[in-house]
Amino acid sequence: MNVLIVDDAEQARKLLRLTLAEIAPDISNIKEAEDVDDAIVLIKKNTFDIVFLDIEMPGKSGLQLVEELKDTIDFEIIFITAYSQYAIDAFKLSAVDYLLKPFRESELEAAVNKAKESIKLKKNATFYESLITNIQYNTDKIITMPINYGYEYIKLADIQYIEADGAYSTIHLKEGDSMLVSRNLKYFEKLLCDRTNFCKINRSIIVCLNCVKSYLKKDRGVITLCCGKEVKLSANHVDTFVEKMEKME
Numbered sequence: 001m002n003v004l005i006v007d008d009a010e011q012a013r014k015l016l017r018l019t020l021a022e023i024a025p026d027i028s029n030i031k032e033a034e035d036v037d038d039a040i041v042l043i044k045k046n047t048f049d050i051v052f053l054d055i056e057m058p059g060k061s062g063l064q065l066v067e068e069l070k071d072t073i074d075f076e077i078i079f080i081t082a083y084s085q086y087a088i089d090a091f092k093l094s095a096v097d098y099l100l101k102p103f104r105e106s107e108l109e110a111a112v113n114k115a116k117e118s119i120k121l122k123k124n125a126t127f128y129e130s131l132i133t134n135i136q137y138n139t140d141k142i143i144t145m146p147i148n149y150g151y152e153y154i155k156l157a158d159i160q161y162i163e164a165d166g167a168y169s170t171i172h173l174k175e176g177d178s179m180l181v182s183r184n185l186k187y188f189e190k191l192l193c194d195r196t197n198f199c200k201i202n203r204s205i206i207v208c209l210n211c212v213k214s215y216l217k218k219d220r221g222v223i224t225l226c227c228g229k230e231v232k233l234s235a236n237h238v239d240t241f242v243e244k245m246e247k248m249e
Contacts, residue, residue, distance in 0.1 A: 001116075002029045002047060006039040006062065007054040007080070012101075016052060016080070016108075023109045036060035040068065048075045050115050055081040070167050071186055076115040143191070145181045152179070156196060160211045160227060162188050164204040174211070176227070199244050202234040209248055215241075 003020065007013045013032050020027050031046065033039035035057055043051070055062040062079060082101040097111035145152040154171060163170045164185040171179045188206055192198040197209040201223060214224045221233030223241075233241060 001027045001049045001119075002031075003027050004031050004033065004039065004042060004046075004048045004051045004075075006033045006036070006051065006057075006065070008034050008057040009054075010034070012054070012080075019105055019108055020112070023105060024112050027112075036062070036065045036068075039065055043069065043075075049119055050076045050078060050112070052078050052080055055079055066167065071184060073167060073184070076118055078111050078115060145179075145183070152181070154179070156192075156198075156208075159198075159208055160225060161205055161207040161229075161231070162198075172227075174227070197244070197248065199237070199241050201237050201241055202232055205231050207231065209244055212245065215245070 001024070005013050005016055007016070013034075017030055017032070020030065027050075031042055031048075033042055036059065039051075039053075042048075053062040053065065062081070066073070066077065078097045078099060080099045080101060080103070097114055099107055099111055142153045142155050145154060154173075158173045158175070160172050160174050162185065163172065165180065167182070167184050168180055169183055169185050169188060171181060173179070185200075185204065185206065188198075189200050193200055193206065198206050199209055200206045207223065207225065211226045212223055213226050215233070216222045216224075219232070220235060221238060223231050223233050225231070
């Protein structure tokens with residue numbers, strides 16, 4: 001496992017590195033960064049499984065790092081800070097866990113184990129293969145969303161559109177209900193847009209083409225959904241949208 005520690009305090013980085021060596025011998029490669037800019041450089045050049053991220057640092061905060069990389073995050077995040085008021089923001093940005101300084105060794109071990117379980121799920125090829133097979137060209141099928149202590153099963157036929165919400169996404173259903181899930185929009189783009197009647201129409205929204213009521217070319221393109229919601233169609237998604245609509249049965 002590859003780990004990145006982002007903390008402006010050298011002593012804090014050293015303590016975390018030594019503790020990890022004791023509780024997680026399978027972590028074979030640990031890199032360090034003392035600020036957000038250095039961390040981003042390392043993240044772009046390397047593949048990490050877990051990033052331990054201090055929130056309060058000179059210059060950019062740990063939350064800003066997540067905001068800058070929110071569309072490309074493929075690692076687990078464990079926030080570490082002395083400031084408890086950041087807890088809510090941390091979890092909103094999909095932190096795998098949150099440790100308040102000074103933390104106990106048992107708390108760190110629990111957070112690492114939780115991250116490992118999440119990594120196993122993401123790397124389970126059978127899970128993703130069956131998921132893709134399940135939804136291929138068939139809106140009667142379901143997608144499986146991991147939630148606390150289990151899974152939520154969502155019928156594709158019930159989804160009207162999916163909207164980005166930071167590191168999360170909100171799934172809007174035809175009956176008017178919505179569901180916040182801990183997957184970013186890129187996850188759904190890869191999962192749905194090439195295999196089903198779903199299409200990304202701008203940087204923050206994926207729509208079910210079955211739910212498109214009209215498309216007007218005014219103001220660079222406006223799509224109206226069956227629920228009455230109007231959404232902008234960005235210029236770089238027009239061709240794909242029109243092509244997929246023309247192929248609709």
